[in-house]
Amino acid sequence: MVEAASVLVGQGEAAESGGPAVVGPDPVQITLTVNGVARTIEVEPRMTLAEALRGLLGLTGTKISCGRGACSACTVWLDGATVCSCMMLAIDVGTRSVTTIEGLATGGRLHPVQAAFIEHDALQCAFCTPGIVMSCAALLERTPDPTAEDVQRAIAGHLCRCGTYPHVVAATLAAAKARKA
Amino acid sequence: MNRFAWAHARGIAEAAAAASTTVADAMAAPPGAGGDEMSIVKAGGIDLIDLLKENLLVPAKLVSLKDIPGLDGVVEEQGGGLRIGAMTTLATLADHSVLRRRCPVLADALRGSASAQIRNVATLGGNLLQRPRCWYFRAADYRCLRKGGGHCFALSGENQYHAIFDNGQCAIVHPSTAATVLVALGAAVELANAEGAQRQVLLEDFFVPPHRDVQRENDLKPHEILTAILLPQLPEGLRMAHVKQGERDSFDWPLADVAVAFDLDPEGSCKRAAIILGAAAPVPHRARTAEAALRGRRIDEDTARQAGRAALDGAMPLAKNAYKLPLFEVLVRRAILAAAARQ
Numbered sequence: 001m002v003e004a005a006s007v008l009v010g011q012g013e014a015a016e017s018g019g020p021a022v023v024g025p026d027p028v029q030i031t032l033t034v035n036g037v038a039r040t041i042e043v044e045p046r047m048t049l050a051e052a053l054r055g056l057l058g059l060t061g062t063k064i065s066c067g068r069g070a071c072s073a074c075t076v077w078l079d080g081a082t083v084c085s086c087m088m089l090a091i092d093v094g095t096r097s098v099t100t101i102e103g104l105a106t107g108g109r110l111h112p113v114q115a116a117f118i119e120h121d122a123l124q125c126a127f128c129t130p131g132i133v134m135s136c137a138a139l140l141e142r143t144p145d146p147t148a149e150d151v152q153r154a155i156a157g158h159l160c161r162c163g164t165y166p167h168v169v170a171a172t173l174a175a176a177k178a179r180k181a
Numbered sequence: 182m183n184r185f186a187w188a189h190a191r192g193i194a195e196a197a198a199a200a201s202t203t204v205a206d207a208m209a210a211p212p213g214a215g216g217d218e219m220s221i222v223k224a225g226g227i228d229l230i231d232l233l234k235e236n237l238l239v240p241a242k243l244v245s246l247k248d249i250p251g252l253d254g255v256v257e258e259q260g261g262g263l264r265i266g267a268m269t270t271l272a273t274l275a276d277h278s279v280l281r282r283r284c285p286v287l288a289d290a291l292r293g294s295a296s297a298q299i300r301n302v303a304t305l306g307g308n309l310l311q312r313p314r315c316w317y318f319r320a321a322d323y324r325c326l327r328k329g330g331g332h333c334f335a336l337s338g339e340n341q342y343h344a345i346f347d348n349g350q351c352a353i354v355h356p357s358t359a360a361t362v363l364v365a366l367g368a369a370v371e372l373a374n375a376e377g378a379q380r381q382v383l384l385e386d387f388f389v390p391p392h393r394d395v396q397r398e399n400d401l402k403p404h405e406i407l408t409a410i411l412l413p414q415l416p417e418g419l420r421m422a423h424v425k426q427g428e429r430d431s432f433d434w435p436l437a438d439v440a441v442a443f444d445l446d447p448e449g450s451c452k453r454a455a456i457i458l459g460a461a462a463p464v465p466h467r468a469r470t471a472e473a474a475l476r477g478r479r480i481d482e483d484t485a486r487q488a489g490r491a492a493l494d495g496a497m498p499l500a501k502n503a504y505k506l507p508l509f510e511v512l513v514r515r516a517i518l519a520a521a522a523r524q
Contacts, residue, residue, distance in 0.1 A: 020195050025184035045187035081301040087230050156431035157296025
């Protein structure tokens with residue numbers, strides 16, 4: 001965070017009597033590391049990470065549904081931890097590394113969780129799917145051999161109106177096996 | 182969301198100096214008051230961004246605490262207590278080895294709060310300071326009593342999630358599960374101001390019931406930063422439990438939750454007991470009659486049952502929340518028996 005803070009300090013008004021550096025409300029230049037690539041964009045402080053990803057960076061795999069952190073459709077990783085990108089200001093990300101659904105596949109090959117979701121029919125309308133995949137893939141990073149209950153707990157914040165939950169659990173357990181094979 | 186400026190505070194005093202108002206003061210002010218100068222502190226931002234998106238709060242500037250050193254983490258203090266930095270996330274605390282060893286009941290309660298995504302961002306300080314979930318309070322169209330209006334819409338409206346105690350003026354329930362547990366354990370909060378002065382307040386006294394001030398849930402002042410949550414040294418052999426009941430097992434606010442803590446003398450009789458009900462009243466509710474029902478008694482099924490009934494003393498359910506009475510009666514009994522079963 002020190003780097004990002006110093007960037008902001010450099011751009012901020014000269015702070016009076018040692019007060020904090022202030023930027024905005026007009027657009028501010030920030031650099032986000034998204035899927036391993038540094039991307040420099042201009043954001044108003046009020047812009048959420050989800051809006052920046054979709055609107056400024058064209059990464060529309062991240063979905064915005066409730067916009068209040070209640071459905072988790074907008075889930076991305078910040079330094080590997082799942083967060084609701086609709087409840088995170090882009091300016092607040094700093095140097096933390098952002099991973100979106102577009103960043104999961106490597107070398108043209110689907111992530112094991114993505115492949116297992118197709119194999120196990122774990123999506124229907126699929127609006128919630130990118131977020132759920134991010135949560136299930138994050139689970140496998142820290143719990144390579146999860147139980148069904150671990151998966152249920154990992155997706156507890158996600159709402160799926162199509163009711164794909166049982167297939168999501170089956171797919172994630174299969175993905176865990178596939179990763180070890 | 183309206184436009185706002187963004188300030189990165191580098192120290193506590195700097196943040197306190199910049200924070201011209203609190204969320205509660207800003208929301209109670211008449212529209213337009215405060216104007217261009219209104220600056221509000223941001224911690225994790227989960228509750229704050231929700232309020233901003235609803236235009237319930239229109240600050241000129243947010244003051245971020247995120248990069249202030251020393252505001253997160255858990256420290257074991259010399260006197261045997263724990264000092265939890267206010268900016269420590271719920272996820273960090275739920276898995277923290279020291280907290281899991283010293284106070285598993287709190288770690289488990291935090292693990293059962295919100296979703297993984299929220300726990301990864303929300304801070305314990307922000308959790309204690311979050312505003313109530315009452316749907317009239319959260320809707321900009323209702324200028325309710327707590328927002329400076331003249332009327333509590335819940336009293337004669339949709340009040341199924343509202344208070345059964347102390348609900349005569351405003352029927353919100355305090356939204357923090359962590360608060361239910363922390364009050365039972367006798368925790369305090371540490372607050373710092375722009376001059377570098379600190380004060381410590383018992384968390385139970387920090388919360389403000391409607392008869393003291395209907396427009397705020399706590400005693401945070403403008404130009405003040407909540408810096409830490411202080412857990413006292415817990416007596417050897419203290420029995421603790423927290424139980425929560427929601428409408429579903431996953432990700433939800435509680436309909437009711439109960440935290441109990443008590444210790445026993447060598448004969449197995451209860452010396453002191455704390456029984457705190459959450460989602461019951463505008464502040465965490467101490468069930469004094471239930472506490473008295475345990476004191477001096479051996480803890481068994483009968484005592485727990487009597488305490489469960491006693492916990493309802495003073496309850497005045499509204500038209501749609503009388504279901505909370507049997508809920509609390511059972512949860513108090515279960516929490517007491519669960520605590521007694523722990524060594």
